[in-house]
Amino acid sequence: MAASLAVASSAFSTLYRILAYAFLEVAPQSHLKYVLPVLYVAYVAASHYGAPAFSEFVAVKEESVTIAEKTETNGDVVADVVVSETTAIVPVVESPTLKSALATVLFSIPSPVRALRRANLAINTLLLFAAAEFIFFPYFDTASDVVFTRVGALYPDSAKIVVRYPSTNATENLVRVIWRQADDKTDSDAPWREGPVANLTAQHDWVQTVRLQGLWPTTHYEYRFQDINSTVLPYPSTPIRFHTAPDPRLHSGSYYRFIATSCMTPNFPYSPLGGRRLKGMDLLADYLWPSRPAAASVAVAQNVSETAHNTSAENITAPAAVNTTSSVESVAPTEFMVFLGDFIYADVPAYFGDDKEAYQRLYRRNYNSPSFRKVYERLPIIHTYDDHEIINNYAGQGNASLPPFENATNAFELYNTEANYDSVDEGQYYYDFRYGDAAFFVMDTRKYRSDIFSDDPATHTMLGDKQLTALYNWLGKVNNTAVFKFVVSSVPFTALWTYEGVIDTWAAFPYEKSALLSAFQSVPNLIVLSGDRHEFAAIEFESGDSGHNVLEISTSPLSMFYVPFIRTLKPRSEEVVNKTREEVVLLEDGTQEVIKHVDEIPRENVIRYIAEGNYKWASLEVDTRDYSHPVVRVEIMIDGKPAYHLEVVGKPVKLQSTTSLGALVPQSFKGVLDRIGLKPNKWF
Structure with missing residues (x-):
């Protein structure tokens, strides 16, 4: 035993x-x-x-001697010696x-x-x-005393700013934003201007988003805070800088980068006493602002695999070598990050219940992370949400009172949503925006999604009627007014992911997805951005003989787990479309004949799939400086190293011109004065 x-x-x-x-x-x-x-x-x-x-x-023999005394009849005592032998089994x-x-x-x-x-x-x-x-x-780790600020949505004439500044022994705290135009390279000597006042209250967890207005397009600004008595507050120790968006009415070409990623939780993989670290954010900060810029540029240029892809339904070309010279000479500025959901994990590794404070605590914890602070104090971030901001595989069914949606989204609104771009429908989490020659539509894939285990599958919806209408209207609006169109979905649009993907991605909504794909393929240069699966994949949706191909870039996690050995992405779909190709044949009489062949092409086809890596993000460089050859260069970073490159060659789009006043003025009034030799900063 x-x-x-x-x-x-x-x-x-x-x-x-x-x-x-x-x-x-x-x-x-x-x-x-x-x-x-x-x-x-x-x-x-x-x-x-x-x-x-x-x-x-081993067996050990032991002898034992016993001496017994006995008395003889004559009265003498005699010792009787008895020798006995025993065997013991010992280890x-x-x-x-x-x-x-x-x-x-x-x-x-x-x-x-x-x-x-x-x-x-x-x-x-x-x-x-x-x-x-x-x-x-x-x-x-309640992080109840965390103080932070960040920039969210950037407009040509305004910017949204989030601030959390708790006050001890009080129920409210009035904090004023002061701001000024900033030189990109040196400290500004321009005077500070008073901006909006944030009324921070304990009821709203000391968080508020304010909008700084009256700005100029494509201009650098900086801000800090002061109290109601005009005393400058100690945080931030140095002003926070940002760069306003370009005027969308000016079709002068765009050249910038943005980051797309999703899924993060602190201290995973686990490190002892590392509860506040987000290693993915540390790696991202090193990527965006390297300590050795020249070496970093060369590292970026060392391509692992670069593929040219044409969104106008042309074939994928063979892998090509990267042009290292151009990569080193010119690196587009990174203007913002789109976070695709699972910003917190409310139910991993443990769910602490449907409680407002439990959700808010997780947001505070992330903003208290020194790793994340390196990024959000320097890079504007906009958000959508996914299931783990609420609970795994949540389906809202259009019912905002369905637990735990209300308490979960209360924290999401305070910390992330209010700093997003304004929705076309008030109070909604979906929204669209423009940045240069690119247009974005960010979906809400949770609030309206149906329960897929009930009713007729043909009636299932992920977006709901109101959001679908907004998306279709957006597609019509940007068709000829933007070169590239990005549709942001927290979950993959492709149906190729298996396992939980068949119930949690767009695969579970085949009718709505099919209708949307047809609409997407009617618009040139459309790219879907998604996350959620903790893997990377680039997927092409073939349009056949009509329409435009659609590309999906799915990238996650930023700082979370991936599953080794098990692979859940199918390489291609069983559904096919017909694609006609022409072959020119030289006849015996010297004439040429064009022969048409009809090939069956998979509707969805994986271009590249990389599952490994705890830390992944996509850097997308939008370059429309040459309208006859617009491109998006995609760089996939995994565990801090370049893992894949893809060049998306767009179809030329003749943008609608404008005669608005905004197209006739320089980027800022300061630029006007500079051109005629006046230096307004020296007047004050």
Whole structure:
């Protein structure tokens, strides 16, 4: 019995360690938070009651001498010596070698050496403490005193600014934004101007978004805060800078980058006492603002795989070498980031309930991260949301009162939504915006999605009638007014992902997806951006003989798990479309004949798929300086290194011209004065 318990102890310990490693380093499956303590208790109990196992036993003979005294009849005492022999079975205990000691500790092998048994117990106990820290740190790290500010939506004449500035022993705090135009390279000496006042209250978790207005397009500004008595506040220690959007009425060509990614939670993969770190944000900050710009430019230029792709339904060309010279000489500025959802994980590794404070605490925790602060204080960010801002695979069914939607979105609105671009429909989370020659539509894929396990599948919707109308109207509006069109979906548009993808992505809404795809293919140069799957894939939607091909770039996670070994993306769809190609044949009489062939092409086809990597983002460079050859250059970064490049060659779009006054003025009034030799900054 004791030997059996020793073997069971080893089995419990080995299984416990495998699952603990998976929980902390591979994928934090929430059910493991219950399994690990049970296995730990089973291991301790079996270790306590079980005997150590030994590899060799020997028989040891022992002689015992017994002296018995007896009295003779004459009264003398005589000693009677009795010699007896016994045999004992004892274990052979040898000093362990380094190799055997390591094997014992690594595989939890029962050992007669007490120090090794204690080492095994210590390792398993430390793993239990690590799991407990990972689970409960988000609960105890309230970050209630975090102070932060960031820039959200950028307009040509305004910008949205988020501020959190709690006040002790008060219920409200009035904070004024002061701002001025800033030189891009040196400290500005322009006077500060008073901007809007943020009325921060405990009721709204000391957070508010204000709009700074009266700005000029394509101009650098900076801001800081002061209290109601005009005293400059200590945070931020240096002013926060931003750059306003171009005037969309000026068709002078665009050249800029933006970042697209999704899915992050602090301290995963787990690192002891690293509860506030977001390693993906650290890597992103190093990518955006490298300490050695020249070396970084060369690194960017070292292409892993670059493919040219034409959105006007032409074939994919063979891989081509990157032009390292142009990459080093010119790097487009990164203007903003689109975060595609799962900004928090309310239910991973543990769900602390449908409570407003529980959700707000997770947002505060992220903004309290030194890693994230490196990015949001320098890069404007706009957001959409996905299921883990609420709970896994949430379907809102158009009912805003369906728990836990109300409390979850209360925190999402405070910290992320209000800084987004204004929705065409008031109070909605979907919105569209322009940046240069590119137009964006950001979907809400959660609030209106149907319960796919009920009713007729033909009636299932992800977007709802009102949002669908807004999206169709947007497609008609931007068809000839923007060169590139980006549709942002928190979940993949393709139906190629299996496993949970068949119920959580657009694959679960085939009728609505089919109608949308037809609409997308009526618009040139349309790219879908998505996340959610913790993998990267570039997917082409073939239009056949009519319309335009659509490209999807799905990139995640920014800082979260990926699943090794298991692959859930099919390489192509079973559905096909007909595509005609022409072949010119030279006849015997010297004439030419054009022969048409009809090929069956998969409707959806994977261009590139990379599953590995805990830290992924896409950098998209929009270049429309040559309207006859507009391109989007996609760079996929995985674990801080370039992993894939794709050049999307767009179809030329003849943009509608404008005669508005905005097309006739320089980018700023300061620019007018500079051109005639006046320096307004020296007047004050």
